[in-house]
Amino acid sequence: MKKIWFLISTLVLSIALTACSEESNGAKDEKDSTNEEAEAETEDAAKNAKSAMMQFYMSVSKAINSQDGDLNTYEASEEEPTAEMKTSAEASATAVVAELEKVEIPEQLKDQKADLEAALKDLTNSYQAKADELKKDTPSLEAANETFTKAEDQIGKAFESVGLNASSLGTEVNG
Template identity: 70%
Template sequence: MKKFWFLISVFMLSIGLAACSEESEGTTKEQDTKAGEEATEEGADKEQNAKSAMMQFYMTVSKAINENDADLNAYEASEEPTAEMKSAAEASAAAVVEGLNGVEVPEELADHKADLEAAIKDLSDSYQAKADELKKDAPSLDAANETFTQGDEKFGKVFEAVGLNPSSLGTEVNG
């Protein structure tokens, strides 16, 4: 009789453990599902934050340029620029370089920081080359404009990487 009760006890204990095990598996599956959903939402939030940060960063860069390049744009648009226009354009280009040196890549764009810093460097180098060329008697801004285009293209690649259509910085700041 003792063996019988022992076997029934072991049997009941086995059933109890099996029931707890199934309940635990269900909870684990629910937790895994919730974790997957949270990761998806977090990924979507991160993507949206990157898009927003990219647009704000882009506007900061164009503002840094536009605040300082009016005299340079006037010089480049003029058919017969004067010596005063040339001097003002040189100072304008140098001011743009200073403005761009103060621009920092936001934390939300840390994955693209190297690319954005390279783009800013190209833009800064472009305006520095313009400032240097404007010191000459017969300045040629073609090489500087090519460097600007390279920086603009780098911006476009980051726009695409964060899921946005590329924009042309040249149209934002020239004119």
């Protein structure tokens, strides 16, 4: 009789352990699927941020390139620029300022928004400084170019924060 009770209690204990084990696995599976979903959301957010950063960068370079042709010609001139070149360059720099003011930062870059706003402000200030300098008899664009470089560095840091390699805006818009 003791053997039968022992077998029955062993059987009941095995069934109870199996049931607990299945519940534990179910909870573990739920945790795993929740973790996988969270990882997928994180990966999607990272991809979206990278895409938004590229979209932002392209809109900035497009805004500048659409208007800076005469300014680039003036700055690249190996000869003494003419008064007409200087006037055209000033108008070009002023037009770039207007275009940069239209650039918007994508919503997906909310973590980088402050840095990108500062970079846009510096870019705008750089081109405004160029326009102001070109009104002078002997313009010096060094300070404006330093401000541009500062903005370029800020954009580079924002690129790195989303996992992209920093890009050279100066090469993009002056090339």
